[in-house]
Amino acid sequence: MEHPPGFVDRDKTDHVCCLQKAAYGLKQAPRAWYTELKAYLLSLGFHNSLADTSLFTLCCGSDFVYLLIYVDDILIIGSNNGLITHILALLAERFSVKDAEALNYFLGIKAHRTSRGLHLSPKKYILDLLHSHNMLACKPVCSSMASSPKLTLHSGIPLSDPREFRKLVGSLQYLAFTRQDIVYAVNHLSQFIHRPTNDHLQAAKRVLHYLAGTTTHRIFFSASNCLSPSCILGCRLDWGHG
Template sequence: MEIPQSLKVEDTQLVCRLRKSLYGLKQASRQWYDKLTESLYSRGFRHSTNDYSLFYKKQGESSVFVVVYVDDVILTGTNLGEIKALKTYLHNQFKIKDLGKLRHFLGLEMLYKGDGVLISQRKFTIDLLKEYDCLEYSAISSPLESSIKLRAEEGTLLSDPSYYRKLVGKLNFLTNTRLDIAYSVQHLSQFMQAPREPHLKDAIHVLRYLKNDPTLGIFLSNDPSYKVITYCDSDWVAYPDSRRSISGYLVLFREYRSLRKVVGELVWVQRLLEEVAVPCTDPIQVFCDSQAAVHIARNPVFHESTKHSSSILTKALTGIKHSDLLDKLPVRSSPPT
């Protein structure tokens, strides 16, 4: 760091001492969070003990919530007067820009319907197809062929590995709303260090699948009666090179090792819901292939006997099976615009 050109200092032994945080320093994000927390606390807000990016204020039947990602903020709640007063206060403190009703946030798009809200990445998906010249390709029905088992050292090395890494990185961001490509993306992510032509070919295959319906996203229902329902699955010794396994779980609110992971996630979800005054009064349902879990616990062999919705997170499926499981998930398409 150097002294600004507009500041003249004759003694080269002197240094400048900052009186407040400077954008770009590693301490800046922490100091911004502390300042914002202090301001929200002065308005009676408290941060969640389960998620420090969530602040809330509850007074009787009134609730207001603040979600923070660096300097991007979402306000919601049941008290519109308190929300309006909070926006005025934050503007006086930080000179904020009010973007109105939430429709875009960190690359996510919100489409409001009569029975809920659809969260998708439609524009990001279309831009991704344009970037990799896939709009003219024919669409396909599954993100990866069920017979695909990529290996680390098969095929010719790519001359520019950054091309592959950039594509897989963007596909990974897309999994925020596209549960249907989660398995495919994590499979392709295994080859980031030395990607080869077969890996790139299957990454393009995923793009061709996305072309089939770029508007697909997660649907959150506004039905006041809700239950937390969970599905988990695993694929034992799934990787042909490392012989490692895959675990996947899906919480609808949204075998043995996979079940342990999902229970840990559910404990956090339950505590967070109770903290924001949405208690889980009914027992949480967990659907698992229990026979496979027993096999995993006793024997390093996976024997699949039944199909669950979370199989879409742990293995490549044929187009028909993939579509069948996708219909059981809380996902929808948005109408064409």
Template sequence: MKQPSGFIHPDFPHHVCKLAKAIYGLKQAPRAWFHRFSTFLLSHGFICSKSDASMFIHRSSSGILILLLYVDDIILTGNHSSLLNRFISLFSRQFAMKDLGDLHYFLGVQAVCSSHGLHLSQQKYISDLLLKFHIHTCKPVRTPIAFHSSVSLMDGELLSDPSEYRNMVGALQYLTMTRPDIAYAVNVVSQFMHAPRTTHLHCVKRIFKNLQGTLKYGLFLRASSSISMVVAYSDVDWAGCPDSWRSTIGFAVFLGSNLISWRAKKQPTVSRSSTEAEYSAIAYTVDETS
């Protein structure tokens, strides 16, 4: 790191340059590691997924392998045990790795495997959040958001310290990975991050109260050897936002009986009719399935 061209200040401390170089090196280390690991995968027949840059797929006459990389945490799965063992041995010779066996816990997601399929949940993550935000003793509620609830930007008084609200909503956004039932409610409270108010905080706490009574909820992926059909559902809350009158769309995509994709999203423009909003929701859902 150097000072700007044409500006040399004699009092500029030398240790600041050293610190800046160290920080720059730390930021570049994950990128260098990913480049090295991905180059190794690509050279051994893996293909990077177009939908996720951290997922790599290997197809051959022996079977299929799917690898997911997050920094130095790796998930490797496939449909043939000998193929899995061969590639695990190959990775171990090239990198310093440890095989932890069957998947049980990954980035806050618990995985419980059975003969019927795989159950994914974030039970421990939710329990830790309830303790962190002191909501573990509250009475659970049945729904994450009140029926026909309409929350405005100006409802309630401004919070003196919005940091707790932002931390709570940020934690909830990570929970939508395995909890599609709270996706719409989290979408609503995420719209007030810039200026949260007391009413908005009550909505966030309601979501946590709902989570307290549904700790074991999650996604169940059923095992199936047959090729399944992709089925998608969409819906729209027409002009549901009291501030912008924009609609919120929601969709769920199933591969057979397994839910594989879902989202709640506010439309970028105002729909003049419920029919227009529905068509827009369908177009967005079809685009997700392509």
């Protein structure tokens, strides 16, 4: 690390700092933080998911805790409030953490809890996506993909700069987790990532037209579901306003 302004030794201007720990703001800081946190969680008995390295799970008899990490934000859920409180207390002993608060907004998804269950709304994420592509005022359509003509690898003219298409499809892939009505369209568009054409880009923007008219669609997890693995994955789309 180069000497910060004002701390340069005039007799040793070619010297650099040897860091004893990662400094916040440097490129390696998130990796160092994750490595430290991961080691501590594993020492508590958590297991790191093979499908998603950001996910850690802890099972204590019939109770469980899921802990999801995004840089320095942590989402923690579980089947036992006492166990969650205990885990939070252990984290506070080892790291400097803020007081836990009810989930409200996480990675572009707004969470709203009612007596009926949990509503997850990606409305703000959709509006930000439309804004980034200058399509806030676009005309809505009733479906995410046209039935004809069929898209193929050879449809249209290859794009001179495929980055816009790839960035858009990547954003839609994340959105599809909470908007299952666009899963088919997004998966189909993903087949053309390596060689996108103007037709593929037009089809991707059609998904944005569809989203512009369905920003209030959300996903709902019912409070009446049991906590067996088959029910944890069970969910339905809620077309109400929210």
